[in-house]
Amino acid sequence: MLTVSTDYPEVIRQRRGAHRLQATMLSDRDLGVTDAFGLRNQGAHSGPVGEDQAEALPVPTTLLVSADGVVLWMDQSENYQNRSGPEVVLAAMQQYLDVGE
Amino acid sequence: MGMKETRKTVGTTLGLLAPVVAIATFLFWFYTNNSVGIPENRGVFIAVFVIAIVMAVASFIVGTRWFGGVAAVIGIIPAAFMLFTVSISKQVVAEDAIKVGDTIPYFAALDDQGERFTSDALAGTPVLIKFFRAHW
Numbered sequence: 001m002l003t004v005s006t007d008y009p010e011v012i013r014q015r016r017g018a019h020r021l022q023a024t025m026l027s028d029r030d031l032g033v034t035d036a037f038g039l040r041n042q043g044a045h046s047g048p049v050g051e052d053q054a055e056a057l058p059v060p061t062t063l064l065v066s067a068d069g070v071v072l073w074m075d076q077s078e079n080y081q082n083r084s085g086p087e088v089v090l091a092a093m094q095q096y097l098d099v100g101e
Numbered sequence: 102m103g104m105k106e107t108r109k110t111v112g113t114t115l116g117l118l119a120p121v122v123a124i125a126t127f128l129f130w131f132y133t134n135n136s137v138g139i140p141e142n143r144g145v146f147i148a149v150f151v152i153a154i155v156m157a158v159a160s161f162i163v164g165t166r167w168f169g170g171v172a173a174v175i176g177i178i179p180a181a182f183m184l185f186t187v188s189i190s191k192q193v194v195a196e197d198a199i200k201v202g203d204t205i206p207y208f209a210a211l212d213d214q215g216e217r218f219t220s221d222a223l224a225g226t227p228v229l230i231k232f233f234r235a236h237w
């Protein structure tokens with residue numbers, strides 16, 4: 001599992017414990033990864049603003065990618081207040097990758 | 102108790118109730134949010150925040166004692182803030198955004214240890230990639 005956010009590496013490092021995540025967590029401060037995927041939110045910038053803040057945010061998106069790099073499934077929120085719940089993601093993984101229970 | 106006093110009591114009660122309704126809903130919202138449970142249809146939340154604002158405004162129209170007025174203003178703040186966040190929450194991606202069936206692009210970034218990570222490391226293994234807004 002891989003996560004992408006606009007946080008600085010040190011912030012991610014500090015917060016990792018809180019989420020108990022074992023994922024590789026990437027810092028995408030300049031939105032390079034977000035833009036490569038076309039996932040920069042073009043709507044209102046609803047994050048904190050200021051010199052030290054990211055200039056935009058990604059649209060919350062979960063992608064399931066096959067071993068050969070093809071997107072098998074994705075889930076995207078229409079508004080940032082909704083997220084893909086764990087049950088939705090697990091169901092997709094079971095369906096497409098034949099893993100987990 | 103005269104008519105005027107009765108009105109003031111009604112107004113003050115409305116003013117005092119507004120922040121109770123607004124703050125309780127505000128807290129419930131974040132409690133729900135924490136468990137990834139904000140419903141697709143946020144209509145009920147929106148309605149309750151609107152009701153809180155209407156109660157606060159009504160308390161001023163009817164007339165309120167000073168503490169009812171203070172409470173009403175305190176109630177308007179979280180309710181209006183939440184309505185504002187709802188109003189700007191619509192997400193729009195670029196026209197060429199990734200979609201099912203696409204091959205993911207090459208990418209590189211620093212991980213949380215400050216080490217450079219490139220998408221080459223993903224070759225040959227399925228992966229779940231999650232873009233999220235940030236840790237705050």
